[in-house]
Amino acid sequence: MSTGDLCGLRIVVSAGTTYEDMVPVHFLGNRSSGHMGFAMATAAAARGAEVMLIAGPVQLATPEGVMRTDVRSAAQMHAAVFAALPCDIYIGAAAVADYTPAQVSASKSKKSDGPLTLTFVRTRDILAELAVDPRRPRLVVGFAAETDDVEAYARDKLVRKKLDLIAANRVGVPGSGFESEDNALLLIDATGTRALGPAPKTQLAHSLLDEVAAGLKRKFLDADRHG
Numbered sequence: 001m002s003t004g005d006l007c008g009l010r011i012v013v014s015a016g017t018t019y020e021d022m023v024p025v026h027f028l029g030n031r032s033s034g035h036m037g038f039a040m041a042t043a044a045a046a047r048g049a050e051v052m053l054i055a056g057p058v059q060l061a062t063p064e065g066v067m068r069t070d071v072r073s074a075a076q077m078h079a080a081v082f083a084a085l086p087c088d089i090y091i092g093a094a095a096v097a098d099y100t101p102a103q104v105s106a107s108k109s110k111k112s113d114g115p116l117t118l119t120f121v122r123t124r125d126i127l128a129e130l131a132v133d134p135r136r137p138r139l140v141v142g143f144a145a146e147t148d149d150v151e152a153y154a155r156d157k158l159v160r161k162k163l164d165l166i167a168a169n170r171v172g173v174p175g176s177g178f179e180s181e182d183n184a185l186l187l188i189d190a191t192g193t194r195a196l197g198p199a200p201k202t203q204l205a206h207s208l209l210d211e212v213a214a215g216l217k218r219k220f221l222d223a224d225r226h227g
């Protein structure tokens with residue numbers, strides 16, 4: 001039997017990049033390594049939660065005691081996350097593509113001397129859709145990677161996507177973000193802003209889960225208070 005402060009909770013974590021295919025040999029991806037999401041899944045399972053990890057194309061081993069579904073594109077990640085419902089907590093650590101090619105050509109096109117113009121369309125926003133879904137998890141947690149005005153942009157995302165908590169990090173500086181072993185996060189919710197780290201991602205994952213557990217407790221108390 002599992003023990004730990006997250007025992008009895010089902011947590012879905014998305015992690016890594018997504019690949020949007022353009023032609024059979026080219027795709028659009030990003031630099032997310034998946035380490036933060038995998039660290040969150042590892043920490044949550046170690047604390048007794050039932051964890052479903054929805055992983056984009058990353059080269060990382062499945063953490064002990066974690067169930068895993070591998071996906072490639074943003075559309076596949078959307079489908080896998082919704083198929084994993086119901087859950088108590090959703091942690092959207094994946095760097096999901098915001099755009100996907102309007103058309104995928106079946107054959108590899110030959111290069112020409114002129115410029116190449118491609119048309120992209122928006123992907124569906126998993127976090128934003130989940131936050132207003134009738135099966136909404138009790139806690140919806142997002143990540144934000146920002147290059148400047150980290151707190152302002154992240155708070156805007158928290159409100160716009162109707163999240164309970166957002167973990168923001170500055171990308172493009174050494175010692176933080178996508179390809180780094182360490183990370184520093186700003187946690188933003190309705191109660192205020194807290195700084196976590198810099199620290200190894202494994203340690204940050206536990207600190208972030210402490211905040212998630214506290215946020216969940218507040219929600220239960222609020223629900224009790226309002227009948």
Ligand code: CTP
Nearest residue numbers: 092093094096123124125126127142143144145
């Ligand atoms: N996300 C998602 N579905 C998408 C895109 C993003 O669930 N189609 C989630 C990510 O998992 C992450 C958060 O949204 O938790 C990141 O927000 P996003 O709007 O993608 O941030 P940016 O790409 O930085 O967007 P912007 O250009 O608006 O800053």
